[in-house]
Amino acid sequence: MKPVKSSPPSWLAELTQITGPDQTLSSLPELWAYARDRLPYATYMVRDGNLPARLPSAVACPADVDELRRVIELSRREKIPLIPFGAGSGVLGGTLPMDHELVVDLKRMNQVIELNTLDGTVTVQSGMNGGQFEAWLNERGYSCGHLPQSLHISTVGGWAACRGAGQNSTRYGKIEDIVLGLAALLPDGRELRVRPVARRAVGPSLKDLMVGSEGAFGIITELTLRVWKLPEARHSVVLGFETLKTGLDALRQIMQAELRPAVVRLYDAAESAPRGASVGIGEGRPFLAILEFCGSPRMAALERDLAMEIVAAHGGVQLGDEPYEHWCAHRYESYSPQWQSKDYFMDTIEVTAPWSALPALHARIAREMQSLFPGIHFGTHWSHVYPEGACQYMTLRLPPMERSEGLRLHRAAWHLTLTACLDLGGTISHHHGVGVFRNPWLREELGTGLELLQGVKDYLDPDNLFVPGKLALRAREGAVNLEHIHHE
Amino acid sequence: MNERELMRFCACCPNPCRRDVPASLARQVESETPSALALIALAVIDGHLPYDADARAALSRTEAAHACKAACPYGYDIAGAVDSLNARLSAGAAA
Numbered sequence: 219m220k221p222v223k224s225s226p227p228s229w230l231a232e233l234t235q236i237t238g239p240d241q242t243l244s245s246l247p248e249l250w251a252y253a254r255d256r257l258p259y260a261t262y263m264v265r266d267g268n269l270p271a272r273l274p275s276a277v278a279c280p281a282d283v284d285e286l287r288r289v290i291e292l293s294r295r296e297k298i299p300l301i302p303f304g305a306g307s308g309v310l311g312g313t314l315p316m317d318h319e320l321v322v323d324l325k326r327m328n329q330v331i332e333l334n335t336l337d338g339t340v341t342v343q344s345g346m347n348g349g350q351f352e353a354w355l356n357e358r359g360y361s362c363g364h365l366p367q368s369l370h371i372s373t374v375g376g377w378a379a380c381r382g383a384g385q386n387s388t389r390y391g392k393i394e395d396i397v398l399g400l401a402a403l404l405p406d407g408r409e410l411r412v413r414p415v416a417r418r419a420v421g422p423s424l425k426d427l428m429v430g431s432e433g434a435f436g437i438i439t440e441l442t443l444r445v446w447k448l449p450e451a452r453h454s455v456v457l458g459f460e461t462l463k464t465g466l467d468a469l470r471q472i473m474q475a476e477l478r479p480a481v482v483r484l485y486d487a488a489e490s491a492p493r494g495a496s497v498g499i500g501e502g503r504p505f506l507a508i509l510e511f512c513g514s515p516r517m518a519a520l521e522r523d524l525a526m527e528i529v530a531a532h533g534g535v536q537l538g539d540e541p542y543e544h545w546c547a548h549r550y551e552s553y554s555p556q557w558q559s560k561d562y563f564m565d566t567i568e569v570t571a572p573w574s575a576l577p578a579l580h581a582r583i584a585r586e587m588q589s590l591f592p593g594i595h596f597g598t599h600w601s602h603v604y605p606e607g608a609c610q611y612m613t614l615r616l617p618p619m620e621r622s623e624g625l626r627l628h629r630a631a632w633h634l635t636l637t638a639c640l641d642l643g644g645t646i647s648h649h650h651g652v653g654v655f656r657n658p659w660l661r662e663e664l665g666t667g668l669e670l671l672q673g674v675k676d677y678l679d680p681d682n683l684f685v686p687g688k689l690a691l692r693a694r695e696g697a698v699n700l701e702h703i704h705h706e
Numbered sequence: 707m708n709e710r711e712l713m714r715f716c717a718c719c720p721n722p723c724r725r726d727v728p729a730s731l732a733r734q735v736e737s738e739t740p741s742a743l744a745l746i747a748l749a750v751i752d753g754h755l756p757y758d759a760d761a762r763a764a765l766s767r768t769e770a771a772h773a774c775k776a777a778c779p780y781g782y783d784i785a786g787a788v789d790s791l792n793a794r795l796s797a798g799a800a801a
Contacts, residue, residue, distance in 0.1 A: 251737035267754030325734035
């Protein structure tokens with residue numbers, strides 16, 4: 219379906235009174251820009267001028283919490299569905315308008331409120347750009363430790379709303395470990411405040427009702443996060459392993475030995491070859507790994523040395539540092555534009571599984587991908603590791619073909635991957651979230667748990683106005699159903 | 707890379723240069739980031755969006771994108787390319 223201008227909504231004038239004419243958007247080109255996020259399916263559509271789902275009805279850019287509250291009050295009174303929007307970097311369609319929602323762009327709420335160096339915390343408005351936030355901290359000698367590939371294309375509020383992970387999560391934790399407290403506006407306009415304290419025993423975590431809710435339960439306006447002093451020392455190690463199993467075993471034992479590498483990346487053969495060619499990967503040791511230890515010089519060196527003892531016991535050998543340096547130089551860039559702009563069907567899928575399941579999970583998915591489409595590019599790395607298991611991050615790429623066939627194969631690739639994950643005891647997302655694209659498999663994973671989430675949603679948002687139809691929650695009648703589209 | 711290929715590449719790029727949009731700009735609008743401008747421009751070039759007053763206005767809001775030029779990992783000047791496209795189409799429309 220092509221983008222076509224429709225009549226302005228009846229409430230547009232009132233919305234304009236709230237956020238101002240310069241901060242209220244309703245022209246067709248502006249709405250077109252908000253009709254996609256970074257869901258690859260959306261890219262496959264918009265690159266040919268097709269709507270992924272619907273246009274938003276309008277876009278509002280509130281300056282502060284008071285304006286946001288008034289927008290929410292209007293939404294409630296006029297029954298306007300809405301979607302909070304940070305930087306639109308999500309890859310699961312979480313901000314796609316499915317039913318002409320009002321998009322609420324939060325990027326004007328972009329200030330650091332307080333850095334508390336005694337407590338080691340920072341409080342920030344949710345619309346601040348992630349790269350600008352980290353740079354602000356670095357200038358003062360601190361880091362928040364959350365450094366996703368999307369650092370510069372995402373907002374702090376988006377990190378929390380989507381329960382994201384940074385590339386240093388093995389040491390600093392995912393965002394749910396870094397967020398201490400928050401403020402959010404609920405669908406009825408009330409403010410929820412969770413005090414920023416280290417730990418609590420005051421019932422189930424209300425913080426986690428918001429962290430990962432993808433906006434369906436409320437709009438996060440403010441976050442208090444842990445911060446750390448910038449490390450004095452960094453020690454990197456580039457490794458080659460003979461087999462995938464010895465590489466995975468070494469990582470598992472490093473984590474179970476209670477070491478805390480900041481960066482851990484192990485690549486399968488397909489991903490190792492291009493990254494490790496300069497250091498001889500492929501000559502008997504086709505599996506590349508990168509580790510980084512940081513902190514005080516003595517501690518970082520000690521952790522590196524202890525890890526290297528484990529690596530040596532698994533036949534790993536140390537290689538030159540070039541792959542690490544290349545990764546550092548490009549860690550915030552995406553390889554996708556060169557492919558997506560030339561009609562390839564590229565996507566990434568990340569899951570979490572126990573160590574005991576990972577080898578079989580990788581082997582099964584790789585085998586089924588080749589059966590689905592011989593010659594498909596399929597590469598995997600493990601880059602967020604824990605004592606109990608790891609995130610398996612997979613990249614797939616299909617060549618240019620008729621769009622209907624590309625979409626069918628793309629959908630089938632997702633299905634075989636997440637089916638294997640669920641069969642082998644994993645969870646269908648480590649950090650990209652659910653959005654709208656993972657709805658079918660989330661229903662299977664959560665089972666009764668989804669009924670609980672729907673109950674919470676129905677209590678908080680009885681008119682189903684906040685981000686409807688995402689997170690496998692009930693869609694609005696008449697909304698676009700991407701599951702139907704995929705099966706056509 | 708011709709104009710259309712450039713717009714298509716940038717429209718498919720996840721906008722890493724947006725980090726240089728000054729936080730102090732009064733408008734922090736998605737449709738004014740480089741990748742979004744490229745998406746609008748591509749739709750205009752391909753005839754999926756009409757080149758009318760709305761498109762002309764949207765493509766003229768390049769202040770934020772100009773601030774991002776140095777941060778493009780690929781060295782492209784998307785704001786400049788959008789300005790050129792808009793000037794050419796505007797002149798064509800007036801002729």
